[in-house]
Amino acid sequence: MTRDKRNQRIREFFIEKTISASGIASVVIVVLIFVFLLKDGLSLFKIESIQDFLSGKLWYPISDPPKFGILPLILGSIVVTAGATAISVPIGVASAIYIAEVSSPRIKEYLKAGVELLAAIPSVVLGFIGVVTLVPFVKQFFNLPTGLTAFSGSIMLAFMAMPTIVSIAEDALTAVPRSYREGALALGATKWQTIYKVTVPSAASGIVAAVMLGVGRVIGETMAVMMITGNAAVIPKSIFQPVRTLTATIAAEMGETVRGSDHFYALFAIGIVLFLITFFINMIADLYLHREKR
Amino acid sequence: MKKINALMVGFLFLITVAGALFAESAGSIQIKGSDTMVNLNQGLAEVYMSKNPKAFIAVTGGGSGTGIASLLGGTCDIAASSRKMKDKEIKQAEAAGIEPKECTIALDGLAVVVNPANPVSNLTIDQLADIFTGKITNWKDVGGVNSEIVILSREVNSGTHVYFKEHVLRKGNEKGPEEFSPGALLMSSSQAIADEVSGNANAVGYYGIGYVSKKQKSIAVAKDKNSPYVLPTIDNVLNGTYPITRPLFFYTSSKPKESAKSFISFVLSDEGQKIVMDTDFVPLKKLK
Numbered sequence: 295m296t297r298d299k300r301n302q303r304i305r306e307f308f309i310e311k312t313i314s315a316s317g318i319a320s321v322v323i324v325v326l327i328f329v330f331l332l333k334d335g336l337s338l339f340k341i342e343s344i345q346d347f348l349s350g351k352l353w354y355p356i357s358d359p360p361k362f363g364i365l366p367l368i369l370g371s372i373v374v375t376a377g378a379t380a381i382s383v384p385i386g387v388a389s390a391i392y393i394a395e396v397s398s399p400r401i402k403e404y405l406k407a408g409v410e411l412l413a414a415i416p417s418v419v420l421g422f423i424g425v426v427t428l429v430p431f432v433k434q435f436f437n438l439p440t441g442l443t444a445f446s447g448s449i450m451l452a453f454m455a456m457p458t459i460v461s462i463a464e465d466a467l468t469a470v471p472r473s474y475r476e477g478a479l480a481l482g483a484t485k486w487q488t489i490y491k492v493t494v495p496s497a498a499s500g501i502v503a504a505v506m507l508g509v510g511r512v513i514g515e516t517m518a519v520m521m522i523t524g525n526a527a528v529i530p531k532s533i534f535q536p537v538r539t540l541t542a543t544i545a546a547e548m549g550e551t552v553r554g555s556d557h558f559y560a561l562f563a564i565g566i567v568l569f570l571i572t573f574f575i576n577m578i579a580d581l582y583l584h585r586e587k588r
Numbered sequence: 589m590k591k592i593n594a595l596m597v598g599f600l601f602l603i604t605v606a607g608a609l610f611a612e613s614a615g616s617i618q619i620k621g622s623d624t625m626v627n628l629n630q631g632l633a634e635v636y637m638s639k640n641p642k643a644f645i646a647v648t649g650g651g652s653g654t655g656i657a658s659l660l661g662g663t664c665d666i667a668a669s670s671r672k673m674k675d676k677e678i679k680q681a682e683a684a685g686i687e688p689k690e691c692t693i694a695l696d697g698l699a700v701v702v703n704p705a706n707p708v709s710n711l712t713i714d715q716l717a718d719i720f721t722g723k724i725t726n727w728k729d730v731g732g733v734n735s736e737i738v739i740l741s742r743e744v745n746s747g748t749h750v751y752f753k754e755h756v757l758r759k760g761n762e763k764g765p766e767e768f769s770p771g772a773l774l775m776s777s778s779q780a781i782a783d784e785v786s787g788n789a790n791a792v793g794y795y796g797i798g799y800v801s802k803k804q805k806s807i808a809v810a811k812d813k814n815s816p817y818v819l820p821t822i823d824n825v826l827n828g829t830y831p832i833t834r835p836l837f838f839y840t841s842s843k844p845k846e847s848a849k850s851f852i853s854f855v856l857s858d859e860g861q862k863i864v865m866d867t868d869f870v871p872l873k874k875l876k
Contacts, residue, residue: 354767356744366770425780430787439736439790442773525743525774536773546743546776552657552680 331569335562338362342556347563353527353538355547355557362560364567366527370444370537371513371571373530374523377448378455378512383505385452386459390504393460394467395489406464413457421518424450429522436534442524444537450518455508462507466500467493499582506579510572516541540568616644617848621655621668622747623777624696624796625836629668631867636854643847652747659839660684665848667839670696670747670796687842693855695870697797697825698752698832701782701804703789708732710817712810713831717757719792722769727790739772740781740793748778751834752794794832797825798868825870836869 338347342362350363393405428449433441470493478488494501516539524536525546544561551558619629626649633645655667660681673681673688681688700716702708708731711719718724720739728734742749749768758764775781778795785791786803797820800806808817811831824830838855840848854860861871 352767352770356750357767358763425783433788440738440773440784440788442784520776525776526771527774528770536771538774546774547745551653552660552677555676 328569331562331565334559335564335566338556338559338563342560347560348567351529353543355560360556360560362556362563364540364543364564366529367538367540367543367564368567369529370523370527371539371541373444373533373537374447374451374519374539375509375513377444377533378451379505379509381448382452382455382459382508382512386456386504386508387463387501389456390460390463390467390501391489391494394464395493396485406461409457409460412453413461417454417515417518418521420450420453421521424518424522438534440524440536442522442536443534444523444530445533447519447523447537447539448533450522451512451515454515454518455512458511459504459508462504463497463501466497466504469500470496502582503579506575506582510575513571513575514541514568516545520545540564544568616646617666617845617851618664619645619647619666619668619838620650620658620664621666622652622670622836623649623742624670624746624748624798625668627798628694628836628864628867628869631863632851632855632860635859635863636851639854640850643851645851651743651745652750653745656688656839659688659841660686665840665845666852669837669839670834671750672837673839688839689842689844691838691840691852691856692835692872693838693852694836694861694864694872695825696834696836697820697822697830697870698748698794698834699797699800699820700792700794700807700809700832701785701800702792702807703785703787704803704805705789706732706805708807709805710808710810712813712815713756713759714812716809717759717766720752720757720768720772721766722771735790738784738788738791739769740784740791741768741772741774742778742781742795743774743776748795752832755834756794756832796869797822822865822868822870826874833870 347362347364348368349365350361351365352361352363353366354361389405389409393402393409397405424446428446429441431441432438432443432446432449436445474492474496475488478492479485483491519539520542523539523542525538525542526536527538527543528535530537544564547557548561551561619633626647629647633647637643637645652667652669652671655664655669656673656677658664659667660677661684667688673690678688700711706727708727711730715724715730719730719737720741722739724730725737726734727737741752744750753766753768754760754762757766757768773784775784775793778799781793781795782799782801782804785793786801792807797806800820806820808819809831810817816829818824818829818831820830820832825833838852840852844852855864856872861873864871
């Protein structure tokens with residue numbers, strides 16, 4: 295064996311190991327995060343039952359005795375997310391269809407750049423714009439006591455989810471083989487029939503993935519919701535009420551908690567709940583994708 | 589569990605040492621804590637720095653709880669607080685080897701504010717407690733128009749939130765059962781409350797008198813039905829007639845740095861107290 299070859303083999307060995315280590319790293323990090331989350335979060339359940347935590351209706355973390363009921367927070371997150379999804383999915387998917395199927399190449403370039411620019415706006419800036427413009431508008435338009443509502447949050451978060459939905463759905467649509475469209479057109483289908491009978495169904499798995507990633511983005515968003523949803527820990531009766539989300543609660547209160555206090559553990563427990571929710575959403579997306587492929 | 593505690597103490601100790609070394613080498617003072625006091629601390633720091641060119645003072649907010657937590661963590665030299673330290677925090681300080689020292693540097697009146705378009709301008713403490721706990725939900729019950737009351741409060745990491753709860757909602761009985769209505773909107777800063785009040789005729793909020801501007805109207809508050817209604821002005825806070833008045837504190841470790849000591853004595857001097865007055869807080873004694 296020549297020296298060169300041995301050197302090459304050693305180099306190869308190291309490169310291979312480095313790459314596989316990087317590959318494993320992300321999994322290891324996720325596991326570590328989850329372990330730390332569990333370690334601190336589960337300490338709460340020594341003083342509070344899981345049942346009371348999940349179904350308690352009052353959140354008074356610094357009172358004596360404290361009340362750690364996160365039902366209003368969970369519902370707050372769900373209402374805001376559902377609202378944002380209802381707004382962003384139809385608009386986002388329609389805009390993806392327009393960009394991928396209908397628009398001329400010139401307009402397509404402009405639109406894609408615009409969507410990417412929307413994704414680049416930091417959420418705190420969107421939140422600030424929301425407070426100054428959207429909140430007074432919502433208050434006046436719907437004649438509400440205050441404009442700091444779940445609805446305002448949903449609109450702002452819809453803007454945030456839209457770039458994710460549009461760009462991924464657009465990729466999925468573009469990836470549909472050209473022959474499918476040509477086949478449909480050759481059979482005498484109109485352009486619209488081709489889109490909704492052929493192109494969209496064959497890109498369905500990608501579009502579902504786009505929607506799920508958009509939902510994931512919305513439920514984890516913190517800064518903008520904290521600024522516009524009013525942060526009142528009540529069980530929402532309608533979308534036009536102030537709500538407090540899981541994420542905003544962690545962000546707003548982590549400064550006060552002293553390491554090792556019950557409140558500190560409660561915030562970690564909220565972290566576990568959030569983690570499980572996003573895990574669940576990803577799992578649904580995954581299951582759906584696999585079912586489609588078969 | 590014991591092992592974890594030991595680790596934690598060790599960790600805190602390391603941070604303290606590292607923080608102290610870093611701060612000492614830079615010759616700077618870190619002031620952290622109460623959002624209410626940020627403007628005040630900044631004003632004091634600027635004058636102090638212009639008189640002592642070698643000194644460097646960094647002022648940050650985040651809430652009284654945040655300030656005290658970082659004093660215990662050793663990441664600041666002075667914790668600015670708009671409430672007294674809780675027993676729990678004092679115990680934690682002892683566990684971390686810090687004996688916190690308290691120093692009252694100014695007084696503050698908490699103004700209850702509404703939109704100038706709101707006809708209500710006098711309320712008793714009892715009425716305020718009923719409004720903020722959610723017993724009274726309509727302005728017409730306190731002599732206003734028929735519309736729902738929107739309650740604005742600070743977040744739970746705010747000393748103002750805690751003070752208002754203990755002294756207005758619970759009327760001084762600190763362990764009482766009263767709580768803010770769950771429907772209260774928790775805002776992240778006094779300025780956020782001021783902005784919402786100035787744009788919303790149904791809103792009511794509270795914050796230090798330094799934040800009151802022409803876009804909000806201060807409510808005249810009475811201790812009870814038979815007492816006079818008093819507006820939150822500097823004079824009324826100083827002569828003790830305004831009922832929602834609180835002291836503002838600086839907390840340091842038992843052995844503060846020389847630079848921090850000399851800054852605090854500057855704050856307590858007549859010159860420092862004049863800055864207190866200029867930033868719309870109330871000095872400890874009447875200035876000549």
